[in-house]
Amino acid sequence: MTPEEMLDVAVGEARKGLAEGGIPIGAALFSADGVLLGSGRNRRVQNDDPSVHGETDAFRNAGRQRDYRSTVMVTTLSPCWYCSGLVRQFNIGAVLIGESRTFTGGHDWLAENGVAVTVLDDERCISMMTEFIEANPALWNEDIGVAQ
Amino acid sequence: MTPEEMLDVAVGEARKGLAEGGIPIGAALFSADGVLLGSGRNRRVQNDDPSVHGETDAFRNAGRQRDYRSTVMVTTLSPCWYCSGLVRQFNIGAVLIGESRTFTGGHDWLAENGVAVTVLDDERCISMMTEFIEANPALWNEDIGVAQ
Numbered sequence: 001m002t003p004e005e006m007l008d009v010a011v012g013e014a015r016k017g018l019a020e021g022g023i024p025i026g027a028a029l030f031s032a033d034g035v036l037l038g039s040g041r042n043r044r045v046q047n048d049d050p051s052v053h054g055e056t057d058a059f060r061n062a063g064r065q066r067d068y069r070s071t072v073m074v075t076t077l078s079p080c081w082y083c084s085g086l087v088r089q090f091n092i093g094a095v096l097i098g099e100s101r102t103f104t105g106g107h108d109w110l111a112e113n114g115v116a117v118t119v120l121d122d123e124r125c126i127s128m129m130t131e132f133i134e135a136n137p138a139l140w141n142e143d144i145g146v147a148q
Numbered sequence: 149m150t151p152e153e154m155l156d157v158a159v160g161e162a163r164k165g166l167a168e169g170g171i172p173i174g175a176a177l178f179s180a181d182g183v184l185l186g187s188g189r190n191r192r193v194q195n196d197d198p199s200v201h202g203e204t205d206a207f208r209n210a211g212r213q214r215d216y217r218s219t220v221m222v223t224t225l226s227p228c229w230y231c232s233g234l235v236r237q238f239n240i241g242a243v244l245i246g247e248s249r250t251f252t253g254g255h256d257w258l259a260e261n262g263v264a265v266t267v268l269d270d271e272r273c274i275s276m277m278t279e280f281i282e283a284n285p286a287l288w289n290e291d292i293g294v295a296q
Contacts, residue, residue, distance in 0.1 A: 050211070051199075081233040145216060
């Protein structure tokens with residue numbers, strides 16, 4: 001499975017979230033050999049739940065795993081500190097990121113701590129988040145903890 | 149409300165978790181003036197959900213807040229990187245910790261980044277986690293991402 005094909009799964013989740021009226025960030029956790037363990041999306045709006053970011057939803061939906069070192073977390077957007085902390089605590093080995101232009105979280109920190117980080121600069125992800133943030137600045141700020 | 153009284157709420161959650169067969173870590177989010185916004189506990193075992201740590205459960209149960217800067221996250225145990233990342237991303241202003249002897253997560257990192265961190269070294273928290281880890285090493289390691 002190519003990185004682009006893995007990202008497609010996360011993009012599909014983000015688009016589902018957008019269609020539901022939510023924040024369009026999607027993620028997926030894959031095994032080293034490309035098996036999808038779980039995917040998910042930001043559900044702040046849909047579930048009225050501030051704790052469900054794309055990455056934490058994918059992590060949850062992958063169920064309990066005994067060893068994350070060979071797994072890959074794919075996400076449409078650079079992971080915030082919350083989601084970066086998830087990656088670091090559970091020793092997820094690699095993070096594949098759609099884009100970090102509209103927001104940059106902790107992916108440099110992850111790289112410094114041994115995580116294999118790839119940023120694809122995917123045009124679909126950039127345009128989806130750019131448009132969403134422009135149309136929904138208050139909701140976006142709420143999701144990243146920026147008080148207004 | 150004293151720090152000890154705030155910690156009592158988190159200890160109560162941890163004890164509920166223990167009684168349910170879960171990992172005994174509890175947490176609570178308070179407003180600056182001591183109003184309980186939400187409390188919760190680790191639910192890995194109870195919900196078969198690896199994403200629910202004590203702090204993330206308390207954060208969820210507090211609902212969507214517009215400004216976390218004046219809130220206090222109280223937890224029985226030093227927050228892991230996942231939960232430390234949550235605190236940092238949402239600009240939670242203070243963290244009150246029962247103990248950090250059995251496990252030390254990212255609380256020094258939070259302090260370096262402007263979070264007011266207090267560690268109480270509470271004997272109830274120390275003994276509860278010490279006994280739990282001794283009796284359930286595999287489950288504990290699973291919860292902190294240590295592969296076996």
